[in-house]
Amino acid sequence: MSLARRAAGPWRALRWTVAVIYLFMFGPILITAAVSFNASNRSQFPPQGFSLRWWGNALSEEWLEPVLFSLQLAGATAALCVLLGAPLAFILTRQRFRGREVLVALTLGPLMLPALVTGVGLLQFFQYMGLRDYIGFPSLLAGHVVISLPFAVRTIAISLHGLPPNLELAAMSLGAGRARALWEIVVPLAKSGIIAGAVFAFVHSFTDVNLSIFLAAPGQIPVTVKIMGFLEFGFAPTLAAVSVITLIVPLTVVGIMQWLFGLGDFIYGDARG
Amino acid sequence: MGTRVGEAALLLKGIEKRFGLVTAVRGLDLAVAQGEFVTLLGPSGCGKSTTLGLIAGFFPPDAGEIYLGGRHVENLPPFARDIGVVFQDYALFPHMTVAQNVAFGLKMRRVDRAEINARVEEALDLVKLGGLGSRRPLQLSGGQRQRVALARALVVRPTVLLLDEPLSNLDLKLREEMRAEIAALQRRLAITTVFVTHDQGEALAMSDRIAVMNAGAIEQIGRPTEIYERPATRFVADFIGRTNVMPATVGAAGSTQVSLVTVQGATIEVATAHSLATGARALLAVRPERATLATAPVADALSLRAEVTQILYLGASREIHLTLDDGPAVIVDLANDGREPPIEIGDRVWFVAAPASCLVLPA
Ligand SMILES: Nc1ncnc2c1ncn2[C@@H]1O[C@H](COP(=O)(O)OP(=O)(O)OP(=O)(O)O)[C@@H](O)[C@H]1O
Numbered sequence: 339m340s341l342a343r344r345a346a347g348p349w350r351a352l353r354w355t356v357a358v359i360y361l362f363m364f365g366p367i368l369i370t371a372a373v374s375f376n377a378s379n380r381s382q383f384p385p386q387g388f389s390l391r392w393w394g395n396a397l398s399e400e401w402l403e404p405v406l407f408s409l410q411l412a413g414a415t416a417a418l419c420v421l422l423g424a425p426l427a428f429i430l431t432r433q434r435f436r437g438r439e440v441l442v443a444l445t446l447g448p449l450m451l452p453a454l455v456t457g458v459g460l461l462q463f464f465q466y467m468g469l470r471d472y473i474g475f476p477s478l479l480a481g482h483v484v485i486s487l488p489f490a491v492r493t494i495a496i497s498l499h500g501l502p503p504n505l506e507l508a509a510m511s512l513g514a515g516r517a518r519a520l521w522e523i524v525v526p527l528a529k530s531g532i533i534a535g536a537v538f539a540f541v542h543s544f545t546d547v548n549l550s551i552f553l554a555a556p557g558q559i560p561v562t563v564k565i566m567g568f569l570e571f572g573f574a575p576t577l578a579a580v581s582v583i584t585l586i587v588p589l590t591v592v593g594i595m596q597w598l599f600g601l602g603d604f605i606y607g608d609a610r611g
Numbered sequence: 612m613g614t615r616v617g618e619a620a621l622l623l624k625g626i627e628k629r630f631g632l633v634t635a636v637r638g639l640d641l642a643v644a645q646g647e648f649v650t651l652l653g654p655s656g657c658g659k660s661t662t663l664g665l666i667a668g669f670f671p672p673d674a675g676e677i678y679l680g681g682r683h684v685e686n687l688p689p690f691a692r693d694i695g696v697v698f699q700d701y702a703l704f705p706h707m708t709v710a711q712n713v714a715f716g717l718k719m720r721r722v723d724r725a726e727i728n729a730r731v732e733e734a735l736d737l738v739k740l741g742g743l744g745s746r747r748p749l750q751l752s753g754g755q756r757q758r759v760a761l762a763r764a765l766v767v768r769p770t771v772l773l774l775d776e777p778l779s780n781l782d783l784k785l786r787e788e789m790r791a792e793i794a795a796l797q798r799r800l801a802i803t804t805v806f807v808t809h810d811q812g813e814a815l816a817m818s819d820r821i822a823v824m825n826a827g828a829i830e831q832i833g834r835p836t837e838i839y840e841r842p843a844t845r846f847v848a849d850f851i852g853r854t855n856v857m858p859a860t861v862g863a864a865g866s867t868q869v870s871l872v873t874v875q876g877a878t879i880e881v882a883t884a885h886s887l888a889t890g891a892r893a894l895l896a897v898r899p900e901r902a903t904l905a906t907a908p909v910a911d912a913l914s915l916r917a918e919v920t921q922i923l924y925l926g927a928s929r930e931i932h933l934t935l936d937d938g939p940a941v942i943v944d945l946a947n948d949g950r951e952p953p954i955e956i957g958d959r960v961w962f963v964a965a966p967a968s969c970l971v972l973p974a
């Protein structure tokens with residue numbers, strides 16, 4: 339009884355802290371969502387009346403195209419990050435070789451750089467190397483892979499760290515070649531880490547604006563950049579609706595992955611899946 | 612050793628392995644006959660696992676040759692060596708069922724489906740796990756995992772079976788049960804086996820021969836009784852069982868007999884294979900269970916004055932700690948034969964050992 343009472347104080351404080359954090363996280367989102375249903379022309383809260391016309395605008399060609407573009411870009415980024423990140427993570431966790439530190443720095447370096455700097459750098463690179471034509475999707479993809487790769491590599495490396503190296507040796511002693519041991523043993527056991535890595539890369543790409551703003555081209559504009567551009571004309575309720583869409587897309591992807599593969603196991607700590 | 616390639620199921624010649632500055636294995640020779648159970652026994656870090664890894668092909672030796680079933684293998688990767696390995700942590704594949712784990716090696720060998728099923732079932736029966744094929748490793752007890760690991764290694768009928776401390780993760784009772792079972796299974800299948808342990812009890816109970824390792828080399832190899840009764844060095848004598856050691860000087864040395872002068876000027880004639888020069892320093896060793904206590908010196912036996920310092924009652928025996936006059940501390944194990952002569956701390960007694968119970972070791 340006395341124990342329970344003594345614990346009650348801290349527990350209540352924790353509960354309140356969590357509530358406040360949630361309020362700060364979801365408050366603006368809920369307000370934005372509410373604003374998108376405004377009947378008036380101004381972004382008001384609480385909304386005046388109820389109307390779906392902003393949603394009509396948001397779901398028009400003008401906005402669906404950049405949303406679709408962002409989706410493709412994020413999908414391609416996630417795929418490339420896994421294809422590059424899984425072998426990289428494997429090499430970095432299992433092999434000791436000269437230049438390993440350099441490879442680590444190169445892989446994780448972009449984490450330390452503001453994406454903005456990477457963006458400017460890439461833009462100049464594409465211009466001065468005579469690759470102007472590739473500004474747009476290809477340059478965006480390159481940039482997004484650079485800034486998203488660290489997340490994929492880290493996540494996959496964590497899942498590989500949890501595997502005893504003896505598993506591969508056991509597979510090899512039973513007659514499996516190196517590649518076969520990787521494919522039959524390591525890949526399935528690191529699966530949740532690999533998928534989590536892909537999801538992180540996807541979300542990071544989909545939500546990026548700092549880098550994308552430099553590398554977009556006409557007709558090849560991620561939705562975040564389009565929103566930035568639109569903001570120059572003030573915050574119209576259309577933007578509120580678009581913002582909700584850009585929120586729903588990555589959440590849906592995470593949700594589907596969670597449903598298919600049970601990411602929670604990985605993200606919340608049980609690397610064995 | 613003059614074993615030729617053709618005769619041994621497994622032959623190691625002059626094997627060396629370094630990890631950076633550490634020499635893990637130095638000039639190791641070992642020949643294991645077909646169907647033989649050889650144990651590598653030694654303290655932690657003496658190179659047992661490294662030796663096993665070299666046989667398995669997990670890493671290449673820096674020098675030396677390895678033959679498996681007459682085949683020169685030191686340049687072959689593990690998957691081309693036809694071996695079965697049981698790891699200390701079992702290394703079962705957690706995402707596969709027990710049956711899939713056991714089937715893995717057969718699948719890699721492209722055995723057809725029907726035969727795989729039959730052999731997996733047979734292997735699981737062999738280790739008394741029939742009916743558990745659809746479980747996952749994480750749903751098994753430690754002892755059961757151990758059996759799965761054994762079945763997985765055996766099902767491919769490897770040329771040699773390599774076991775790296777497979778019992779060390781089990782509790783005492785299970786360990787004793789499994790060691791009897793593994794030994795029986797090995798005899799029944801007559802599979803050439805190299806077993807690694809640092810547990811002398813396991814080594815003595817299970818092996819045809821024991822190779823005692825020290826600092827990357829084999830210090831002595833022989834049948835369990837040879838190793839225990841005739842340890843060649845102080846290291847072996849200390850590592851296998853316990854030994855009372857006292858300093859001695861060689862008196863007259865014959866070809867098979869030597870006369871030793873030890874503490875209190877006592878003299879004893881001891882059989883030995885070591886060639887020792889008169890006047891050389893040596894060690895006299897007596898196992899605690901081979902010595903006894905007496906109230907008067909015994910003729911034709913080593914008899915040394917001593918004082919009782921401690922008595923430990925162990926049930927099956929009493930462990931009497933003594934200090935020899937002008938000599939080291941020693942221990943005598945007195946078997947519990949129901950008579951239990953009264954002994955008190957501080958008693959003056961004679962430490963007595965028959966010549967046949969005395970050993971000469973190089974100093
Ligand atoms: N991969 C490695 N890298 C560096 N040093 C190693 C490696 N493997 C083993 N060693 C070193 O080689 C020596 C022998 O190691 P080994 O694992 O063979 O000992 P062991 O007899 O199996 O000991 P234990 O009973 O503790 O398992 C040790 O000094 C160890 O530190």
Ligand SMILES: [Mg+2]
Pocket residue numbers: 659660661775
């Ligand atoms: Mg070891």
